[in-house]
Amino acid sequence: MTNKMIFAGFGGQGVLLMGFLTALTAMRQGKNVTYLPAYGAEVRGGTANCTVVISDEEIASPVASNPDFVVVMNNPSLVRFANMIAPGGTLLINSSLVHGEIKRDDVTVVPVPLNELAHELGEDRSANVIMVGALAQATGVLTIEALKEALAETGLGKKPKVLELNRRALEVGAKSARQALAKEKSA
Amino acid sequence: MGEAAVRAGCRYYFGYPITPQNEVPEYMSGRLLQVGGTFVQAESELASINMVIGAAMAGARVMTSSSSPGVSLMQEGISYLAGLELPAVIANVVRGGPGLGNIAPAQSDYFQATRGGGHGDYRTIVLAPASCQELCDLTVKAFDLADKYRNPVMIMGDGMMGQMMEPVEFPEAIDLADLPAKDWTLTGAKGRPSRVILSLLLNPKVLEDHNFKLVRKYDAVTREETDWEEYMLEDARQVVVAYGTAARIAKGAIKRVREMGLKVGLLRPKTLWPFPDKPLKDLTRVVRQLLVFEMSAGQMVEDVRLAVEGQAQVHLYGRPGGVIPTPDEVAHQISHYYYQAGLMDKDQQSGRLGGAA
Numbered sequence: 349m350t351n352k353m354i355f356a357g358f359g360g361q362g363v364l365l366m367g368f369l370t371a372l373t374a375m376r377q378g379k380n381v382t383y384l385p386a387y388g389a390e391v392r393g394g395t396a397n398c399t400v401v402i403s404d405e406e407i408a409s410p411v412a413s414n415p416d417f418v419v420v421m422n423n424p425s426l427v428r429f430a431n432m433i434a435p436g437g438t439l440l441i442n443s444s445l446v447h448g449e450i451k452r453d454d455v456t457v458v459p460v461p462l463n464e465l466a467h468e469l470g471e472d473r474s475a476n477v478i479m480v481g482a483l484a485q486a487t488g489v490l491t492i493e494a495l496k497e498a499l500a501e502t503g504l505g506k507k508p509k510v511l512e513l514n515r516r517a518l519e520v521g522a523k524s525a526r527q528a529l530a531k532e533k534s535a
Numbered sequence: 536m537g538e539a540a541v542r543a544g545c546r547y548y549f550g551y552p553i554t555p556q557n558e559v560p561e562y563m564s565g566r567l568l569q570v571g572g573t574f575v576q577a578e579s580e581l582a583s584i585n586m587v588i589g590a591a592m593a594g595a596r597v598m599t600s601s602s603s604p605g606v607s608l609m610q611e612g613i614s615y616l617a618g619l620e621l622p623a624v625i626a627n628v629v630r631g632g633p634g635l636g637n638i639a640p641a642q643s644d645y646f647q648a649t650r651g652g653g654h655g656d657y658r659t660i661v662l663a664p665a666s667c668q669e670l671c672d673l674t675v676k677a678f679d680l681a682d683k684y685r686n687p688v689m690i691m692g693d694g695m696m697g698q699m700m701e702p703v704e705f706p707e708a709i710d711l712a713d714l715p716a717k718d719w720t721l722t723g724a725k726g727r728p729s730r731v732i733l734s735l736l737l738n739p740k741v742l743e744d745h746n747f748k749l750v751r752k753y754d755a756v757t758r759e760e761t762d763w764e765e766y767m768l769e770d771a772r773q774v775v776v777a778y779g780t781a782a783r784i785a786k787g788a789i790k791r792v793r794e795m796g797l798k799v800g801l802l803r804p805k806t807l808w809p810f811p812d813k814p815l816k817d818l819t820r821v822v823r824q825l826l827v828f829e830m831s832a833g834q835m836v837e838d839v840r841l842a843v844e845g846q847a848q849v850h851l852y853g854r855p856g857g858v859i860p861t862p863d864e865v866a867h868q869i870s871h872y873y874y875q876a877g878l879m880d881k882d883q884q885s886g887r888l889g890g891a892a
Contacts, residue, residue, distance in 0.1 A: 368700070375702050383700040409787025410699055413863035 349404050351489050352412035356397035356429050357421025357442070362476030365502070366419065367398035369480055373490050373498040374402040382410035395424060402489060417487050419479055421462075423448050438487055440479065440525075458486045458528045465520050474517040477504060481521025486529060492518050536626060536690070537562035539674035540598055542708040545624070546572035547597040549586035551579055551605060554638040555694040556628035559600045580605045584612030584625075591621035592732055594720030596678050600626035602694075603644050604635055607652065613687055614653025617749070618734035622681030624674070625659075626690040628697040631857030639857025640694030640780055645834035648691050649808040656746050658753045660688040660760065661807040663778040667701035673805070675706055682714070684756055691807060693830065695780045695859060757809040764803040765814070767793065771800030772878045773824040775869065776815070776839050778804045780859070781828050787862030792869050797879070799869055807835070812842040819846035824876045828852045828865055848876070 353370070357363040364385050371383035385398040399415070401407050414434040420426045420441045426448045433439055435454040444463035460482045462475040469478070477499075484490045496515045505511035537559050540548075548563040560576065567574045577583040583599045590597035601609065606627045616623050629644045631637040646652075648661045660680050664670040670692060677688040721730060736742040764782075767789060768774065777785040782803040789799050802818065804811050815825075825847050827836040833853040840849050852868040854860050873879060 371700065381702065384695065385698055407701075408790055409784045409862045410695075410701075411784055411787070411859055411861055413787075413861035 350407070351402045351417065351487070352415045353400050353402075353417040353419070353483075353489075354397060354412060354415045354429055354432070355400070355419045355421075356395070356425035357419075359394040359396040361396070361421045362473070363396040363421060364398050365504070366476045366480050366483075367400045369477070369495065369498060369502055369504065370483070370490065371400045371402070372501060373495050374400075376498055376501075377490070377494055379403060380405065380407050382407050384410045397425065397429075417483065417489070419483060420446055421476075421479070422446060426450070440483055440486060442475070442479065456486070456529075456532065458482060458525050458532075460521065460524045460528065465524060466517070469513070469517055469520055471513055471517075474513060477514045477517040478521035478524070481518035482525035482528075483521075484518070485522035485525035492522050536600070536670050536674050536692075537566060538705060539671040540624070540678070541566055541570055541572070542706055543675040543678040544596040544709050544711050544714060545598050545678060546570065546711075547587075547590040547595050548572070548599065549575045549577050549583040549590070549597070550599045550601060551577050551583050553602045553605045555630060555640075555697040556600050556602050556626070558697070559626065559628075580608035581612070584609040584616075587623045587625075588612060588615060588619070588621060591616065591623045592619070592721050594717045594722060596622075596624075596682070596714075598624040598626065598678075600628065602628045602630045602638075602697075603632050603641075604630075606644065606647070610647070610653040612653075613659060613689075614651065614655050614657060615734055616687040617651065617653075617657035617659065618655060618745075619732050620685040620749075621687070621732070622678075622685050623687050624677045624681055624690065625687060626674075626692065629691060629693045631855070637857045638694060640696075640859055641831065641855065641857050642691075642693055642779060642781060642829050643831040643834065643855055644691065645807065645829070645831060648689050649810070649838070657749060658686070658756070658808055660684070660686060660756060660809075661691050662688065663691050663805060663807050664696060665779050665782045665803065665805075667696070667699060667703050669805075670696060671703050671705060680756075680760065682717075684752055685719075686752065686756070691779065693780050694857070753809075760806060761809040761811050761813075762805040763811040763814055764801075764805060766801040766803065768800035768802065768818070770798050771822060772798045773800075773826060773869065773873050773876070774818060774822050775799065775801045775826045775828055775865075776804070776835070777801065777828040778807060778835065781830050784860060784862055785828050785865055788865035788869055791862060791866045792873070795870070797870060797873050799873065804835075810838045810842065812838075815839060815842040816844065816846070819843050823847050824850075824872060824878065826850045826852060826869060826872055828868070829854075830857075830859070831855050 442462040443459035466475040499505035631641040832855040
């Protein structure tokens with residue numbers, strides 16, 4: 349089983365950290381992983397994206413032509429990556445910021461109102477971690493428990509207070525994805 | 536790469552910052568202090584490589600790293616290292632060129648690395664890792680080869696290797712005391728006859744002898760150290776030749792075309808010099824279609840053509856400028872040449888014949 353995913357958004361949204369947390373968690377689960385950041389003169393407000401591959405086998409290419417999952421944090425990323433998703437794949441969007449039309453009917457779309465959820469949680473900066481929680485819930489590629497464990501190894505969990513906040517952020521994301529999927533099913 | 540170097544006994548690093556390899560000096564600046572080593576951010580690439588020459592002359596395991604424009608500046612020093620027969624490791628995390636180019640991953644320094652970008656009759660051993668684990672393993676190997684042959688060794692990565700993260704298992708750190716003693720180093724002649732290391736040999740006959748001595752050394756390296764990986768070659772009718780990052784993408788493409796029934800394999804040089812001529816030539820006994828895929832306008836393709844001596848058709852898919860093609864794009868090229876050569880028809884034919892028998 350091989351899963352390829354792309355995380356994309358503005359520089360400053362924690363896009364690379366989302367990918368790093370996902371890859372690290374999968375590695376701790378004994379999977380083969382690659383984490384490939386698109387780098388450039390990356391600045392706050394510029395574009396940022398990264399590709400993560402998680403597999404039970406040796407990973408051939410760390411580059412994804414047709415990712416199974418795409419996380420889109422802003423409108424430009426939707427335009428750039430929505431068409432690349434493999435049929436049957438999952439598209440997670442930050443519905444607080446992304447309003448473009450999604451022209452695919454062969455992928456599952458999971459809207460997550462990140463900015464509002466993060467604000468409710470009391471920390472606007474937790475939006476990216478909420479999204480990772482939603483990704484785990486929507487795709488089943490990782491468990492929330494495993495992510496919680498791995499948090500402590502990143503900058504997201506050095507202080508106990510921050511660690512606790514980010515653990516809650518993962519759960520908020522998971523809950524939001526559950527609700528979104530239930531809605532899509534009933535629709 | 537940094538940690539692997541330290542575990543291989545590297546205690547001296549001299550460099551000058553350049554994207555996309557700044558993680559190496561950043562890491563070394565802290566790590567070398569912990570093991571009693573020396574890190575110097577030099578005032579330029581010229582200074583860096585000359586500091587490398589000095590440390591190598593004194594017998595230390597020493598390295599520098601840079602990216603394409605910076606490595607161009609070091610070429611004079613690399614020629615001197617080769618002439619002086621000094622061991623050193625130089626890592627080139629290649630970016631798009633020529634000139635300042637860009638900071639995206641490329642393989643366009645192949646000629647510079649394998650031909651020796653400096654002056655004079657010399658060779659550098661060039662290693663081409665294709666994963667983070669191999670980057671670690673080949674860094675250790677680079678120090679061993681440099682000492683064994685008293686020759687500069689270049690690790691040729693690219694911006695993608697420089698930025699990608701993968702799990703790595705590190706080897707045990709070696710004990711510096713276990714390394715073989717060097718009987719040629721300049722460490723002060725107190726109590727022993729003095730030694731001389733120089734590359735200025737004015738007498739043409741003496742310099743010719745020195746050159747032939749180097750040639751014998753390069754022959755030994757070619758015999759002993761040529762290294763490559765074979766992937767799905769057993770039944771291959773077409774073989775892709777690619778190294779480093781390009782080989783990773785090619786593997787993804789080969790998996791894809793195999794699902795479509797195309798019999799395609801990969802030969803991946805792990806040493807770019809010495810180049811795996813012989814396995815390529817041997818391949819041509821059964822394979823007549825080669826596709827060279829590299830992230831340049833076409834450099835390694837010349838070595839492949841030399842190796843097969845006209846016994847196979849050699850096609851090129853070259854993407855210069857820092858573009859990373861997707862596995863799909865490479866798969867498209869593979870199938871294009873596969874059908875063009877009529878290999879699919881032959882498969883079907885032999886299938887029919889097999890059925891009749």
